[in-house]
Amino acid sequence: xxxxxxNSGPLSVPEGAIASLNCTYSDRxxxxxxxxxxxxxxxxxxxxxxYSNGDKEDGRFTAQLNKASQYxxxxxxxxxxxxxxxxxxxxxxxxxxxxxxIFGTGTRLxxxx
Amino acid sequence: DVKxxxxxxxxxxxxxxxxxxxxxxxxxxxxxxxxxxxxxLGLRLIYFSYDVKMKEKGDIPEGYSVSREKKERFSLIxxxxxxxxxxxxLCASNAGTGEQYFGPGTRLTVT
Numbered sequence: 001x002x003x004x005x006x007n008s009g010p011l012s013v014p015e016g017a018i019a020s021l022n023c024t025y026s027d028r029x030x031x032x033x034x035x036x037x038x039x040x041x042x043x044x045x046x047x048x049x050x051y052s053n054g055d056k057e058d059g060r061f062t063a064q065l066n067k068a069s070q071y072x073x074x075x076x077x078x079x080x081x082x083x084x085x086x087x088x089x090x091x092x093x094x095x096x097x098x099x100x101x102i103f104g105t106g107t108r109l110x111x112x113x
Numbered sequence: 114d115v116k117x118x119x120x121x122x123x124x125x126x127x128x129x130x131x132x133x134x135x136x137x138x139x140x141x142x143x144x145x146x147x148x149x150x151x152x153x154l155g156l157r158l159i160y161f162s163y164d165v166k167m168k169e170k171g172d173i174p175e176g177y178s179v180s181r182e183k184k185e186r187f188s189l190i191x192x193x194x195x196x197x198x199x200x201x202x203l204c205a206s207n208a209g210t211g212e213q214y215f216g217p218g219t220r221l222t223v224t
Contacts, residue, residue, distance in 0.1 A: 032211045043203055043215040044156075088156070090213075098144060098209045099163060100171075105155040 003027060004091050006104035014112050019076040021107050023089030026070070032092035033065055033072045038106065039085045047074070047087075079111045116140070117216035119204055125222045132191040134219050136204030142214075144207045145187035147171075147179065149200040150218075156203065162187055194223045 005024045013019045021035075032051055036044035050056045050063040050072065064073040072091075076083055086106040093100060120135035138145065147159040148171075158171030162181040176198060180188045187206075191198055199222050205213040 034212065036215075043218045046212050046214065049210075049212050090156075092211050098207060098211050099161050099169065100158065101211070101213065103156040105153060 003093075003102045004089055004104040006087075006089055006107045008105060009108040010110045011107055012110045012112055013079050015079060015081060017079050019079045019083065019109055019111070021074040021076075021087050021089075021109065022071060023073070023091075023104055024071045025089075025091045025102070027091070027093045027102075028067075028070060029094030030067075030091045031094060033063070034090040034092075034101070035061075035063060035072075035074045036088040036090065037083075037085045038088055044088055076109075079109075081111045081113045084109055084111045117204060117206055117214050119202075119216040119219050121219050122217060123220050123222075125224065126191075126194050127224055128195060130191075130194050130223075132194050132221065132223075134189040134191075134202055134204075134221070136187045136189070136206075136216055137185050138187075138204075138206040138214070138216075139185065140206060140208065140214070141184065142206035142208045143184075144209060145181065146205040146207075146213065147177075147187065147189045148203045148205065149173070150203055151200050159189065194221075196223050199223045 035047040038044045060077045062075040088106045089104040090101045117138045146161045148156045160179040202219045204216040
C-alpha cells in the first residue's frame, strides 16, 4: 500500500464548478498535511497547509482534514481554466520532524471553459 | 517574497561525468532538500540538510552526494552520471513549519 494515495485523474470539471481533490494516507500518526499545485513543466508551489481536523479556507481553496478516516481533501470553488494543473498532496509522517514529507503522485485537474 | 533559485533549468551530460546542481535560497531557512521527480513515481527525497555541514540521506541517496557549506546554498553532486539519473531535480527549503518552497527545477538528461 502506498503511503500517500491520490487518484491520478484527469479530473475534468466545468468552469465555475467546485473541484474536489482527495488524498488518503496510511500513517495514522501523521500531523501535518500540505497541498501543492504544479503546472506542467514547472515546480510545485504551496497552496495551503492544514494541521487540525476540520476545514481551513484560503480564498477559493478549502482544505479538509479527517484524521480518523485518514484523508485530506482540497476543494476549489469557482474553478477557472487557470486552475488546470496537477495537485500534489504531501504528508509529514510522525517522528520525522520537519525533514520528511511523503508526496502523492498527484491528481491532474482540467477545468473546461 | 520567498525565493529559491537553481543554477540551471536544463542540463545535458554524458554518462560518467561529474555533475553539480546548485540551489540557493534567500529566506534564511534552516532546512534544505533535494528531490527528483519522475512520471508515475512522484517526488522522492534524495538528501536533506538541517544545518550548515549537516546532511541526512533521504529515500534514494545512492549515486548522489551533497554539500552545504553555507546556510543559503545546498549542492547536489552526481559523482558519475548514469542514464537512470535522467530526471527533474527539485530543490526546496523550509523554515521548520513544514511548508516547503521549491526552486524552478533542473531537467537533467544523461546520454
